[in-house]
Amino acid sequence: MRWNTPLSEEHATLLLDRLDASHGRTWLDLGCGWGELLVRAVSAGPADATGRGVDLDERLLERGRSQAVEGGLADRVTFDAGSAAEVETGADRVLCIGSSHTLGGTRQMLYTLRDRVSPGGRVLVGDACWERPPNAEALEIFGDEVLSLVEVVEHARLAGWRVLHLSTADQREWDDFESTWRAARQEWLLAKPHHDDAAGVRDQLDTQLRDYVGSYRGVLGFAYLVLAR
Known part of the structure; x- marks a missing residue:
């Protein structure tokens, strides 16, 4: 797997463009897994850009470290074992993809991330949402904490965010x-x-x-x- 989320190469490129990755100097990836997008983001930025990924799975972190070495970014991208909820430092670009549960769910994540991004910075959130009203089977699998897309956008507004870009994973x-x-x-x-x-x-x-x-x-x-x- 290239990344642990429904995301194509073209879509990833679009998201990095909307993040203005070429001007991102410090990056933080919360619940990073092996940090494929983090490594790409730092590589796309200025020569002095740095990144930090945080995750609890040491096996995935080791894969991330290997990728950073292969990409010549071992001195610029670090991977630390730990809880995303306990990270107190911020950055001017923050990624939180598929990890809202580590920050207390979608609503709480949107508020917590306000303290993780530097003034003038940008955040990329990737989160599950209902595209259609869920059936009983889907609710049993995923629980009732998943929001509709409308609710995700509204809670982002209530948390004080402006939505610079919105896109959803397509069926492919x-x-x-x-x-x-x-x-x-x-x-x-x-x-x-x-x-x-x-x-x-x-x-x-x-x-x-x-x-x-x-x-x-x-x-x-x-x-x-x-x-x-």
Whole structure:
């Protein structure tokens, strides 16, 4: 997987452009995973641009460090193990994609991020939202904390943000994300159909695909907002 979110290369380029990445000197990625977008953002900025990614998963952080080294950015991009909620330092560009749960949910995230971005800076938020009223199955999977897109935008306004850019993941991005998320296990199952664990892996994959196609494909969306104050 290139990134753990429904996002195409073209869409990522658009978001970095709307973030005015070429003028971002300090970057902070909260819940960064392996920080693919963070590394690209720093690379697209001034020669002295720096970035910091924070996540609890050391395995993903190590992948991020390796990517920074491969990109010649080992001295400019750091990856730290820790909770996004405990980060107190800010930056002039902040990323928080798929990590609203680490900051208390969508509403609280929008307020917390106000203290993480420098004056005149920009924030990229990526968050799940309902594109259509959820069915009972989708609610059971994702809970009732997910907001509609209208509610996300309204809460951003109430938190004092101006929405400089809004776009949502399209169906191809979602389908590719869901397929790629299962791909390694699918390949393993094809290669080892008689393994002792094969039946369990097969059932898990079939359930996940059935949930996606039958419960939340076209219902759960993902919004990207570039915000400023």
